[in-house]
Amino acid sequence: MKLRFLWTVLAVLALAAPARAELQIDVSGAMRDPMPIAFPEMIHDGFFVGQYGDKIRNVVIADLERSGLFRVIDESSYIQDFKSMEEEPKFVDWKAINAQALVQSSVKEIDEKNLRVEFRLWDVFAENQMKGQSFTTTKDNWRRVAHVMADAIYERLTGEKGYFDTRVVYVSETGPATRRVKRLAIMDQDGENHKFLTSGQALTPRFSPNLQKITYMSFSGNTPRVYILDIETGKQTLLGNFPGMTFAPRFSPDSSKVLLSFATGGKTNIYEMDLNSRRSKQLTFGNSIDTSPSYSPDGSKIVFNSDRGGNQQLYVMNADGSDITRISFGSGRYATPVWSPRGDYIAFTKMAGGQFYIGVMYPDGTGERLLASGYLVEGPTWSPNGRVLMYFRQEKGSRGRSAPVKLYSIDLTGYNERQIITPADGSDPAWSPLLP
Secondary structure, eight states: OOOOOOOOOSOOOOOOOOTSOOOOOTTTTTTOOOEEEEOOEESSSHHHHHHHHHHHHHHHHHHHHTTEEEEEEGGGGGGOOOOOOTSOOOOHHHHHHTTTTTEEEEEEEEESSSSEEEEEEETTTTTEEEEEEEEEEEGGGGHHHHHHHHHHHHHHHSSSSSOSSOEEEEEEESOGGGGGEEEEEEEEEOOSSSSEEEESOOOOOEESSSSEEEEEEEOGGSSEEEEEETTTOEEEEEEEOOOEEEEEEOTTSSSSSEEEEEOOOOOEEEEEEETTHHHHHHHOOOOSBBBEEEEEETTTTTEEEEESSSOOOOEEEETTTTOOOEEOOOOSSEEEEEEEEEEOEEEEEEEEOOOEEEEEOOSSSEEEEEEESEEEEEEEEEEEESSSEEEEEOOOOBBBBBBOOOEEETTTTOOOOOOOOOEEEHHHHEEOOOOO
């Protein structure tokens, strides 16, 4: 369901006091010292609509705090109690509790089906309004409104796009290790609104950058093949008619093509398929295993992993398959590379010294940093703003039993690792772009 923005009643005011710089959080350093924000109860005009206000406010707070960049001050310390949106903040009261930013908000019932939600974001020390916005939406869409509101606050305070109004598709795993059932499931980025998309075995789902479609590998018919699934209609389409196994699909930035790996005769090469003409083009050649391709945001280059040098390493090539260059040179093996939506990093899985790692490096291979480690951590996927990674983690089992497989997220500084709760075990996450 699309969120209906019927009007914006408050303009963005970016005027700071002459003697003070505009309030903006330092994304790189905020994990150790999150920005303190005051967020009073939403102003409302009745008990039942007030319940919607409480739910919306709780989701916005959870989104902001989950980012690791913000700390919402306990409301028991608040001095001022807002009665209306026309009431000006008493900035001395908010300075007294060391709030740097203040969210003033309200929710009103328009009719039986619709709500009007409004907020103002204030710079407490400069005593300026930073942003104001109003939304009208259906009552059953309250959670989406909360994510959009959190995105607006995040963007105004960080200078970067938010990522809360997004979804994640992943592989839901159930059953014993010998008869593991792996189905595609989708949920909001915070784990809510969960539902299953497939009933059969499926792996490595990947979102289209600008369409509500997913490409993934399915074991339907006992031969692994790549399919495309339309999320809205549920229609599933086989991608190509390759005689052997196809896997590791990934959309191009404009969603017009899909990269995939094709295995036959003991070798694996990367192919590109045009979704309009259904014509495929081979991009890599040889007897090595070339797989896990991922486009750069502008579509001009592709990163992939290959054992052509003796063990798994990362390589970058032009989108036509030319000029293949190795970029990983650390100890161990590298796999599952994925280019950041911003183009500034490539995330990867690393295996070294009996451990698995989630790391990032610059596209030329320099600046390698390891963000997470464990018995098994694998399969990174980027948030659409390129500042958070999601992946799956499994600890070592005991007494012959496998440990649970769980989804986690971590920011680029490596200081804010959080579990994403799923109904069953979860692996192979893929983050959607911001919802339309």
